[in-house]
Amino acid sequence: MKAIVVIGEADNVGNAIEDICTGESVVYTLNGKTQELKAMGDVPFGFKMAIKDIAVDAPVVKYGEVIGVASKPISAGECVHIHNVAGNRGRGDLKGAK
């Protein structure tokens, strides 16, 4: 059983504090309640795992704040990183950026 840390009540991601492999059972504690899910991908130490499904363009929430949006559909248990998340701020690459 591997642990992840979920920081804010409204967060939809948790942080791995140990290396997690696909298929492993993962637990986190939020508001005193322990929840369990299965790793749908490898999540190395320091990386994030989705604890809920996140739809394309839906916000990724950590620390109770929006840290970006899903750029691909994300299932609970998947690793969340640059391959499936885009930032909102400082986007000079977007058309109409001023």
Add this chain to the structure above:
Amino acid sequence: MEFQGYVRPDGKVGIRNYTLILPNGRGIGVLADQVAKLVRNSKIFIPPNENGRDSEDRATIARTIVGLAKNPNVGAVLIMGIKSNGGYPEFTREAMVDEIYATGKPVDSVFLEDCPGGAYEALGKALLKARHLARKASECRRETVDLGRLCMGVKCGYSDATSGMAGNPTVGYLFDRLVEAGGTAMFAETTEVIGADHIVARRFNDDKQRETFLAAVKRVEDEAKATGEDIRTINPIPANIQAGLTTLEEKSLGAIAKSGHMPLSSSLRYGEIPAGPGLHFMDSWMSSATLFLGFAAAGSALSIFQVGGGWFPDRMMMPTASAGLVTPTLYMTGNPRTYAKTNMDMDFSASEIISQREPIEQAGERLVQRVCELASGHLTMGETLNVDDNVEIYLRGPGL
């Protein structure tokens, strides 16, 4: 909580006692360099050339020069220059030389224009005066003072997820304690509040200071967009991305934890001395080559480099030893793996928060203790090296 520090004529307290060789312009640098090499326990800052720079950048250079002289870790100052009046309004004798003499510290000066023998006479005069200043500085004794007499700065770097979870909150606890005790605390890195700027903005008491802060954030975000690139390809840096941080917003939300919970008194320019105690934001680039110098000019006696380090290879030596010039750097990490790889170079670990579920408050109290030890004379690992890092002032304008 107390430490033993050097109480200066202006009442500020230093934790080291350097003789500062301080050129008022780059032109005297070759001579100044030689004086600094010969005088024990001296530090030297050779400024960039102020010629052809706009008023804002000139003011930044002048502020850094004068601020270093005022830093409480400086026991005595030898000003050197080709002329005592540098020419630009920010570099006149009144604005710079007189201002440094006004600190009340042992100060002396040598200007080439006053030496009939030119550079060769100036070199000898400067060496003699510097040696006398060094001896005068050594007469200052440490006294027991309260933690609240300290001024500190913090930079977080090589951030990873542990920065926001462990390392930065530990610094935040320290800063809460420092400010509660009447001390002065500074954090910075304007790019790395983007995404958390609304949270920081709420904490300003003064509307004008809040506007200054938000204007700085807007300026940096506009500069980012003007590159035509996604800022994620620039900052977060590769070391952050490879360690698991995904967006600038995520990095910033973890970064602001280092500021603790106290209200913000002001938004400072680079190298600007805070008008009073409390917590302050400094509008500055995040690079360690510039920021620790900026904190030193603003009066920081001890600056923290809070490292994530997920990207570090094994047994990595820390990238800077003395980037604060007169201000030592306390290296710490909240990442147990980083600590295991680099503990020989670290001054503090907050990694027990993750590896042993240590409460943040407990790690914070340990950090307060460590700060008092280093302030009282324990060396940081960086200070065990005879290294003077290449440091630069954060300048924004064009070269004209």
